[in-house]
Amino acid sequence: MSTREYMLGNVAIARGIVEGGGQVISGYPGTPSSEVIGTLAGMKERDFYVEWSVNEKVALEVAAGAAMTGVRSVATMKHVGLNVAADPLLTLAYTGVKGSMIIIVADDPSCHSSQNEQDTRRYSQFSLIPCLDPSTPQEAKDMIPYAFEFSNKVQMPIIFRPTTRISHGKSDIELGPVEETRPAAEFVKELERWVMVPKNARIQHPHLLEIQKTMQEELENSPWNSLELADGAKVGVIASGIASVYAKEAVIKQGINASFLKIGTCPLPENKIRTLMENTEKIIIFEEMEPVVEEQVRIIAQETGSSVEIIGKLQGPVPRIYELNTDICADVLAEVLELERPDVPAEVAEDFDYDRCRIDLPMRPPVMCPGCSHRASFHVMKKVYGKDAIFPSDIGCYTLGIQSGTVDTTLCMGGSITVASGMYQAGEKKPICCSIGDSTFFHTGVNGLLNSIYNNADITVTIVDNRTTAMTGHQPNPGMGKLATGEPTVEVSLEELCKSMGAGFVETVDPYDLEKTEEVFKRAKEYEGTSVVITRQFCVIDAKRSGIRRKPFTIDAEECVGCKLCVNLGCPAIEFDTTTKKASINAMCTGCGVCAALCKFDAITEVKK
Amino acid sequence: MSAEGISKFDLVIAGVGGQGTILASDIIGKAAVKENMSVRAAETHGMAQRGGSVVNHIRIGCELGSMIPMKGADVLLALEPSEALRYLEFLSDDGTIIVNTKPILPVTVTSGLCSYPDVDAIIAKLEETHKVKAFNATELAKEAGHPQSMNVVMVGAVSNYLPISVDTLVGCVRDLVPPKTIDINVKAFEMGMYVTQG
Numbered sequence: 001m002s003t004r005e006y007m008l009g010n011v012a013i014a015r016g017i018v019e020g021g022g023q024v025i026s027g028y029p030g031t032p033s034s035e036v037i038g039t040l041a042g043m044k045e046r047d048f049y050v051e052w053s054v055n056e057k058v059a060l061e062v063a064a065g066a067a068m069t070g071v072r073s074v075a076t077m078k079h080v081g082l083n084v085a086a087d088p089l090l091t092l093a094y095t096g097v098k099g100s101m102i103i104i105v106a107d108d109p110s111c112h113s114s115q116n117e118q119d120t121r122r123y124s125q126f127s128l129i130p131c132l133d134p135s136t137p138q139e140a141k142d143m144i145p146y147a148f149e150f151s152n153k154v155q156m157p158i159i160f161r162p163t164t165r166i167s168h169g170k171s172d173i174e175l176g177p178v179e180e181t182r183p184a185a186e187f188v189k190e191l192e193r194w195v196m197v198p199k200n201a202r203i204q205h206p207h208l209l210e211i212q213k214t215m216q217e218e219l220e221n222s223p224w225n226s227l228e229l230a231d232g233a234k235v236g237v238i239a240s241g242i243a244s245v246y247a248k249e250a251v252i253k254q255g256i257n258a259s260f261l262k263i264g265t266c267p268l269p270e271n272k273i274r275t276l277m278e279n280t281e282k283i284i285i286f287e288e289m290e291p292v293v294e295e296q297v298r299i300i301a302q303e304t305g306s307s308v309e310i311i312g313k314l315q316g317p318v319p320r321i322y323e324l325n326t327d328i329c330a331d332v333l334a335e336v337l338e339l340e341r342p343d344v345p346a347e348v349a350e351d352f353d354y355d356r357c358r359i360d361l362p363m364r365p366p367v368m369c370p371g372c373s374h375r376a377s378f379h380v381m382k383k384v385y386g387k388d389a390i391f392p393s394d395i396g397c398y399t400l401g402i403q404s405g406t407v408d409t410t411l412c413m414g415g416s417i418t419v420a421s422g423m424y425q426a427g428e429k430k431p432i433c434c435s436i437g438d439s440t441f442f443h444t445g446v447n448g449l450l451n452s453i454y455n456n457a458d459i460t461v462t463i464v465d466n467r468t469t470a471m472t473g474h475q476p477n478p479g480m481g482k483l484a485t486g487e488p489t490v491e492v493s494l495e496e497l498c499k500s501m502g503a504g505f506v507e508t509v510d511p512y513d514l515e516k517t518e519e520v521f522k523r524a525k526e527y528e529g530t531s532v533v534i535t536r537q538f539c540v541i542d543a544k545r546s547g548i549r550r551k552p553f554t555i556d557a558e559e560c561v562g563c564k565l566c567v568n569l570g571c572p573a574i575e576f577d578t579t580t581k582k583a584s585i586n587a588m589c590t591g592c593g594v595c596a597a598l599c600k601f602d603a604i605t606e607v608k609k
Numbered sequence: 610m611s612a613e614g615i616s617k618f619d620l621v622i623a624g625v626g627g628q629g630t631i632l633a634s635d636i637i638g639k640a641a642v643k644e645n646m647s648v649r650a651a652e653t654h655g656m657a658q659r660g661g662s663v664v665n666h667i668r669i670g671c672e673l674g675s676m677i678p679m680k681g682a683d684v685l686l687a688l689e690p691s692e693a694l695r696y697l698e699f700l701s702d703d704g705t706i707i708v709n710t711k712p713i714l715p716v717t718v719t720s721g722l723c724s725y726p727d728v729d730a731i732i733a734k735l736e737e738t739h740k741v742k743a744f745n746a747t748e749l750a751k752e753a754g755h756p757q758s759m760n761v762v763m764v765g766a767v768s769n770y771l772p773i774s775v776d777t778l779v780g781c782v783r784d785l786v787p788p789k790t791i792d793i794n795v796k797a798f799e800m801g802m803y804v805t806q807g
């Protein structure tokens with residue numbers, strides 16, 4: 001039987017957790033990290049515990065607690081999630097762990113699905129927790145069992161940082177054996193270690209600094225770093241993580257005789273860097289985002305008095321933003337080594353000139369699905385609060401409401417209610433109505449609402465409750481009565497939660513019922529203090545999966561006067577013919593009925609069958 | 610063209626979120642692995658899947674990165690005509706375009722913000738620089754039994770170019786599509802395959 005399988009990077013990482021004998025796995029969804037837990041939770045046979053936690057701080061602490069008992073744990077999140085979990089992270093470096101712990105943090109250079117492109121290796125430097133930086137999905141999988149072992153050996157958590165192209169890349173994966181042992185959970189009281197009062201922290205900090213050298217030496221000689229010295233090469237290329245496969249391809253393509261140092265760990269393989277320096281005249285460094293490797297190389301050059309020329313991104317020409325690729329690497333090599341430029345210079349690649357095609361392509365941005373309940377909520381919100389009102393929002397599918405004029409701010413997850421109350425407290429007189437999804441509300445919205453109620457902010461908080469975490473792939477959350485594994489659990493009531501925090505106005509409506517929703521929003525607007533409106537309706541994707549079928553709608557061309565009232569709703573199922581000046585509904589309609597309720601000429605009706 | 614020592618065959622699949630580009634690349638990727646070739650693929654997940662423009666790269670016989678360089682692809686398989694034009698920059702000068710001529714209008718067009726180019730003009734434009742196989746794959750999929758099997762029609766159409774046997778590809782179609790739709794999809798594959806033959 002073949003042990004090679006074609007799989008998604010995140011599925012390979014999940015497989016690595018199984019091979020390494022992971023026991024407790026917690027995480028909060030976030031592209032591109034979500035499929036790791038999704039895969040583990042979907043396995044029919046499991047000998048580990050897996051959960052969706054309510055946020056990343058919680059996930060990291062759950063995994064930390066597990067590792068304190070001596071088992072192998074994993075916390076997963078996207079890069080910005082580590083900001084939420086940064087508080088426990090920095091002190092966890094002091095306590096260390098007893099079993100093993102891996103913190104999987106998926107970075108997203110180029111912001112394919114993110115609000116920023118921060119580099120998790122900076123957190124590794126900041127916290128002094130080592131980081132592994134895979135270059136391929138295969139290496140990603142193989143690094144996990146290694147990380148469990150290394151973590152246990154040095155009694156430290158390990159950060160593992162894939163990027164979008166690893167997590168959402170696919171590759172043939174050579175499977176490995178599955179670790180059979182399962183250390184039993186047993187917490188041993190050791191106050192000096194687990195209780196970080198100042199006295200203990202002052203002992204643990206120097207200890208943390210002390211073990212850096214040991215960890216560096218061990219990682220230096222791990223399989224993740226490799227140095228190939230080429231005969232007679234005056235040029236050395238250093239590349240880290242995924243950039244190493246791009247750089248390698250560029251070197252082959254350009255036919256360059258170069259020594260090559262591939263880096264997969266942070267702390268870096270300093271001896272290998274020194275050796276490369278001694279054997280070359282020029283070093284070119286490729287790494288995505290921050291100049292983490294480059295800064296270290298420059299420090300080493302200074303320490304050793306090396307006169308090697310160092311080329312990277314601090315002084316250019318390697319870009320410090322967005323993903324790298326083979327074209328960019330080839331172009332940099334050509335520029336630096338004065339070679340003939342490759343076929344297509346990277347500028348063309350980056351800024352493809354559509355004029356060359358002489359055909360204007362329409363933009364195709366992602367949009368809310370036909371019948372998405374968020375669209376209905378936003379429509380009414382805008383009607384009641386007015387165009388001039390301020391609509392702070394949050395992160396989720398509803399952020400796509402940016403096209404409907406009801407998303408005026410998105411800062412970070414949970415940042416809607418707080419930003420709204422800050423605006424109110426600053427003296428802003430316009431009506432303020434913010435929106436936040438159910439998963440985001442459970443994540444960090446709860447604290448914001450508590451604060452807003454406590455401090456008497458006169459704002460409306462709309463919880464757009466589509467009963468799922470849609471944006472990241474429909475993961476369950478505490479409001480759904482369902483665990484990560486699909487098993488039933490307590491269903492947390494948003495209404496009771498809000499009321500118990502002191503909210504004096506809490507109302508729930510079905511946003512498809514435009515009339516009722518309008519009436520509720522009107523009263524919420526009148527209410528003095530923090531009012532909460534919960535607009536509850538299933539995400540149409542989930543509704544479809546659970547078998548809810550609604551009859552589609554159609555537009556009677558005879559009755560349509562071309563007023564575009566329905567078109568302005570922005571539903572992708574509604575089309576407008578500019579020649580006949582009439583609207584029509586295409587096959588994508590999911591039958592929410594919102595457009596029909598809007599039409600003043602009764603031109604839109606349910607399809608009769 | 611896919612370069613010696615780097616990759617054996619580089620394929621770009623372009624389309625619109627919801628058209629099934631991921632299933633299309635999975636069939637091809639899995640089939641290549643079954644025939645003992647290494648594969649690297651890059652996919653669009655997340656935000657762009659909500660009706661946005663999506664692109665997948667598949668490199669067969671490649672052990673490096675999954676991203677195909679500019680002008681590197683042997684074939685550009687476009688499930689939607691305007692998306693063929695959008696990702697043309699990846700196709701090598703002597704590469705081939707296989708394109709479904711059935712457009713999907715983005716909201717920017719349905720709402721009257723942008724206009725959608727004439728499909729014949731798109732094809733003519735593509736033909737100016739490359740070999741083009743253009744046909745209405747959505748119509749063929751309907752004939753096969755369901756419009757959603759359009760992605761498999763397109764896999765059938767590209768099968769004549771891939772370094773993978775038809776039997777292996779059809780086996781993967783059977784493995785990967787929902788069991789109830791196997792017959793429709795196998796038929797869809799064959800219909801696509803005939804279109805680009807000869």
Ligand SMILES: Cc1ncc(C[n+]2csc(CCOP(=O)(O)OP(=O)(O)O)c2C)c(N)n1
Pocket residue numbers: 028029030031078080081084115395396397398412413436437438439440441466468469470471472
């Ligand atoms: C700190 C942080 N963690 C995770 C994410 C990824 N993320 C973006 S939207 C979202 C969930 C949104 O769910 P919900 O609020 O229910 O809205 P929906 O998408 O269902 O409309 C998540 C987890 C993020 N952007 N930031």
Ligand code: SF4
Pocket residue numbers: 367368369371372373374397398466470471539540541542659
């Ligand atoms: S996935 Fe659900 S929540 Fe997201 S846009 Fe579609 S219907 Fe709306």
Ligand code: SF4
Pocket residue numbers: 370371372552553569571572573574585588589590591592593594595596
């Ligand atoms: S009923 Fe109207 S608004 Fe709702 S999905 Fe159909 S076309 Fe769109």
